[in-house]
Amino acid sequence: MTIYQGNIRKMQVSTDTQHLAQYQLPIGEQHINMNALLGKEIKVSFDNLINCIYCQTKTKKSFNQGYCYRCLTKLAQCDTCIIKPELCHYDAGTCREPSWGEANCLSDHYVYLANTGTIKVGITRHVSEQISSRWLDQGATQAMAIMRVQNRLTSGLVETAMKEFIADKTNWRTMLKSQPDTSDLQQLKEDLITQIEDQLDEITDEYGFQAIDILDLPAVDIHYPVEQYPEKVKSINLDKELTFSGVLQGLKGQYWMLDGDRVINMRKYSGYHLTIETPE
Structure with a gap:
């Protein structure tokens, strides 16, 4: 032992x-x-x-x-805008830790689709060899980065536009109960981009044509070491x-x-x- x-x-x-x-x-x-x-x-x-x-x-x-309560109320990484990136307030000069915001929020982010039992949209900062640790943390069995955007705020605006048509949360109980059926993420991506075309135009009109880069990447299948799922x-x-x-x-x-x-x-x-x- x-x-x-x-x-x-x-x-x-x-x-x-x-x-x-x-x-x-x-x-x-x-x-x-x-x-x-x-x-x-x-x-x-x-x-x-x-x-x-x-x-x-x-x-x-x-x-x-x-986190302890003091860190919860003091750290930028615990601020509300981490959960709701569309509320990023760095440009307003009210970021709790400007240097942390510059390092973590003002860099490229990725908007993705993932199959966690249901299809969801999400954002991540890193995609290494086409896989993000965020997908693994969420138990995604399929995932695909569909856009690269210029910062966290932009990723939140895109995600908000998509939430009208697709979930942005993982149902953890559904994720744990079984291996989900495979979905056509490529087709879903194309449908979503068509559905939010006007909102994407508004974002690029305000932040520039380089604010959003639509990617052409394949979906990735991810497997987990599970011998038996709970009923x-x-x-x-x-x-x-x-x-x-x-x-x-x-x-x-x-x-x-x-x-x-x-x-x-x-x-x-x-x-x-x-x-x-x-x-x-």
């Missing part, structure tokens, strides 16, 4: 040459290879200690997946259930799937100090 202890962070996810997701859970100074634990029993205990993932201060309650999702709440154990049956998005149809969103507990016992 191997025992790991420490504050955890969201799982780090990459893909192999076959686009199969590979998971590592950071805990303290170590990383747990989660793929290697499929089919094995894991025991997890919450040690009643939470540290902010930014300032490391001890906090009684975690906000926004790992009826039962979410584990570490704040109420301080200790749990079970056989790991799958990894998808930022979730563990355990026997008994139980699931847990590990990203939600970033900053929690855990003790994890594994067979190896």
Whole structure:
């Protein structure tokens, strides 16, 4: 048996040459290879200690997946415009941290379509080898970058225009229940661009013709290490259930799937100090 202890962070996810997701859970100074634990029993205990993932201060309650209240109210990365990029207020001179905004919001962003059980639109800053870590975090089985835009604000304006015709949220229960049917993302892209043509023209009229670049990239298929999907999702709440154990049956998005149809969103507990016992 191997025992790991420490504050955890969201799982780090990459893909192999076959686009199969590979998971590592950071805990303290170590990383747990989660793929290697499929089919094995894991025991997890919450040690009643939470540290902010930014300032490391001890906090009684975690906000926004790992921050203390002070960081929640002070950091640009915790501002409302991160969730709603169309509200980016850097140009108004009211960004909480202008240097952070310049580094993270004033660079190219990508608008994408993803199949997470239902088709959704979203935005991401990075697409490496045609795959974004954001797609992996959302449990997308198909995804395709459809536009490159000049900054976060523009990405939010495009996404807002598309939301009239397509969802912008992932239904996590649907995502966890099964492998979804394949969709024709290329056709959906073409339909969406036609439907929002007037809004795209308005954006380029205001911000310049280089504000939006429509891409011609193929859809990417992504696979996840899942041995068995839950039939009826039962979410584990570490704040109420301080200790749990079970056989790991799958990894998808930022979730563990355990026997008994139980699931847990590990990203939600970033900053929690855990003790994890594994067979190896």
